Amino acid sequence: MSTPPSPPLPSAAEGADESAVRIGALVPLTRPGWVEAGQHLLAGLELAVSDVNKASGILGRPLELVVRDTAADPRKAAAAVDELSSLGVAAVTGEYHSVVARSAAARADALGVPFLCSSAVLDTLTEEPTEWVARLAPAQSHGWRIYADFVIGAGHSRIAVAVDPSVYWAAGTRVLRDHLAAHGGTVLELDTRALTPAALCDELAADGATALLLLVGHPDPAVPIVTSVRQDRRLAQIMIGAPAGQPEFAEWAALLGDDGAAIPFLRYLPERLTPLGLRVETALRERLTGTPSFVAFEGYDSIVVLADALRSHGADPARVAARARVAGSWPGVAVEGTRGRIHFSRTPGISVRQWAWAPVQVVDRDPAEPGRFRVLHTG
Incomplete structure (x- = not known):
């Protein structure tokens, strides 16, 4: 889906109110x-x-x-x-x-x-x-630990992560790896720079991971990866997750349709x-x-x-x-x-003043009605 061009942003001089x-x-x-x-x-x-x-x-x-x-x-x-x-x-x-x-x-x-x-x-x-x-x-270390708790509670201990090169995604991988390891879980990293979506599916099938987490940009390569996994019969039982919240937005549903449902993500809203x-x-x-x-x-x-x-x-x-x-x-x-x-x-490990904490939910789009969100876990 193409994105309409944004309107030009006004400079500070355009219509500026000096008393503002x-x-x-x-x-x-x-x-x-x-x-x-x-x-x-x-x-x-x-x-x-x-x-x-x-x-x-x-x-x-x-x-x-x-x-x-x-x-x-x-x-x-x-x-x-x-x-x-x-x-x-x-x-x-x-x-x-x-x-x-x-x-x-x-x-x-x-x-x-x-x-x-x-x-x-x-x-x-x-x-x-x-x-x-x-x-x-x-903070990522707080929200993503809550997400890891959800993954563990859903019965997944062998996790694969599709990762883009980024400080943000690397930090998320560490949070997941450390928290899952404390509960006997393991994390397999799949580098999306080196693997096509089809090759990534081959790696998943060979490894036996029961969950794939998308630590990648949207729409690329997230959307092609989801499409490939959903179409691969070997991976029919695998859970796809997106802790960074990609499925929250309408563009996700527009690009993926039913394939974009049942993919849990983090959302910062209260009950x-x-x-x-x-x-x-x-x-x-x-x-x-x-x-x-x-x-x-x-x-x-x-x-x-x-x-x-x-x-x-x-x-x-x-x-x-x-x-x-x-x-x-x-x-x-x-x-x-x-x-x-x-x-x-002041929160330990955080260098800035922090609201500790905004409410955290793990949510997905309902497969029966992809426009509706289901709350799966709160923390």
Whole structure:
């Protein structure tokens, strides 16, 4: 399915309100970025900004979102943080891709710009502990251990992982390998650079693994791998899983149809949304003309947190001092988001302020009705 071109993003000078409090937003809106995830993230960010402005903005000043497309490029993200800092934003938020978020976090830390990471999960966002960066999404080591618990509980001890070369996928493989090993399980790595989907199926059949986890990009090579496995009679009983959440989005179902069902993935939503979340869900459905993903809620919650911090600490013409106060406010955050009460803490092994933890579910698309999601496990 082709992706329609994104509309051009306005520069800060176009229609800028000099009285506005500006927040920079990093979003993947063009390939090779995961465009649908970026669109959901942006929808959540924009809806929240609209809601803040309907409620008198930031101490009577309008809140303005300055959007930059990262296109899943770490260098582009770092350059965007530089630009946004020079434009006078009070903080930066957003990003979906972990490796890109890591680049943005490092640059924000170096420049002294508060960065609230919305959706990326890689544990190590910065090499050293920092007060400038906070994160809403659960760290990979937390969410993926919950996923490993689900796999073990489903009776799988011999696991294969189809892996792309990436810091993110390598970190995920370590989490799975370590957690499964503690329960007597083993992990076979299949390098998708060296194996065609057909050759990968041959390796699976020879190994006897009962589950294949997709630690690869979407749509390629994830979609061709799923298609090949589903068509291979030798692998009729194998479970396919996608901990990174590829089946969450409509494009997955459009490309794979019934083959995309019954593939468990991680989703960061609670059993029940908060009252705010229920209202936001309705509004997001209208904006997206479909079911909002957890990424859209992460975007909305990012603005909820930053608006609260700005009202309390950061709506000040002295830009440097205001930024420092926003970053210094992370430990005191206690706001009701769409998925629960948000507050940040220092978590062992995590270098940034972390919401510990956003709710975690293992979900799949119902084979009887692929447009419907089934919750299989919570953690």
